[in-house]
Amino acid sequence: MSTSPATEAPAYPTLPVADVHQVLSALADPIRLEIVRRLSRAGGGPTPCAHLYDGVSKSTASHHFKTLREAGLTERSVEAGQSCQRLRVAEVEQALPGILSAVLRAADELTPPQ
Template sequence: MTSWIQLHCRRLQRMKIWPHVTEKTIQMPLYEHPDSSEIALLPLLRALADPIRLEVVRHLARVDYANCAALLGDRPKSSMSHHFQVLRESGLVKTDVQGVQHLNALRRAEIDARFPGLLDAVLRD
């Protein structure tokens, strides 16, 4: 089966818009996430100390996943990109790339297993 990336590459090559495009140059980046055993308390608390990141975590706690556009609000993409990076590196959020969509999910089960009661306490209004 031909992937959408392969089809898009062939289309761009045929149109001579970008003749040297390959699947590797067009594919969206994959993100690295810490293993659940590597998640540490201090980075988690630092990530949650920011009001914007706390708002993102609260939103993700109410839904299974959300794309970046749903979480941007009226904030600049560049600052939100930084906030998502901090959340990913702390282990709070997992970002999966599906096509051009970046789907974010709270790693609730892993955080609860590592630090029982932490998210419940933080997410209380």
């Protein structure tokens, strides 16, 4: 049975936000940090995966998306047949107040956006 793009179910279940160690470990990788920075600048809505990385293969990007999802930082969905990611700002803020904004602020101060 085929479903139309407008009625597609989420591609993966949404996981709870992990403990601080797992969240910081996920954000410690420069590629994942850049993905989170791009998601943050996207304003909270679903963003096509292809817009979130460059300079790495699709399989490497998939690994990074999985790590972020397993830390509870992002969720994956399919929008109009396209795989998308969303940064779970409110959920992370509730679980670990201030951590996401502090990491993003520090990253912005240390490195220019790509």
